[in-house]
Amino acid sequence: MPRLKEIYPTATQLCDVPLLDLSQSVLQVLGSKLQRPQDAECTQNFLSGVRDDYDQNELAALACSEAWSWLYCNGFICHHPSHDAQWMTLTRLGRKHYAQGVSLKSWIADRQLPEDMLHASLRSTALSLFRQELFDTAVFEAFKVLEVSIRQAAGLGDEFLGTKLTARAFDPKGGPLTDKMAEAGERQALMNLMSGAIGSYKNPQSHRHVGLEASEAREMIIMASHLLGIVDSRRPT
Known part of the structure; x- marks a missing residue:
């Protein structure tokens, strides 16, 4: 299972990544973890893991929170129906993009000019x-x-x-x-x-x-x- 730390070894590298690229990485991490419909990830647990990986760096946690919010607002993750509101899972769109390896940049371009x-x-x-x-x-x-x-x-x-x-x-x-x-x-x-x-x-x-x-x-x-x-x-x- 990949971790953001493996993709961005330092907090500076993570914080310098454009939002869309970071969202792609977060989707990759979630997709590897949430393979089954019953699988879920807690928002706070995910962000706490980011803090632990990056020596409690709040800017790194904030950047990942932005990426998490982007995925939620654009329909790639949603609240899991069997858990409290903090627990999320991949939507059908999120699962499709993870399985097919479609980049979020391509998805944005398709929406701009179908x-x-x-x-x-x-x-x-x-x-x-x-x-x-x-x-x-x-x-x-x-x-x-x-x-x-x-x-x-x-x-x-x-x-x-x-x-x-x-x-x-x-x-x-x-x-x-x-x-x-x-x-x-x-x-x-x-x-x-x-x-x-x-x-x-x-x-x-x-x-x-x-x-x-x-x-x-x-x-x-x-x-x-x-x-x-x-x-x-x-x-x-």
């Missing part, structure tokens, strides 16, 4: 990069996929790039991907939307490091996914 929300062509490119926290590159790849998809669907050559491509493909007066049955203002608006998305979200990523946060990248990738769906609907049958 695979089933995205166009299939983005799952092996932009989504993979997003999960690696390469947010600028993920957004660039998403809109590069969109640009390539527009060019292929419209049957245009490689000389059409960026906003020049979208203006030609969705030209409201006869672009190959414009909906000739739609009202003129709507056709113009869709061309503007495609051009604005490529110009605003693909081009800056190709010229410089933008420094996107996860929330910004998620919204942009979802937009690219939505626009890819529109392109698919305009492909000639």
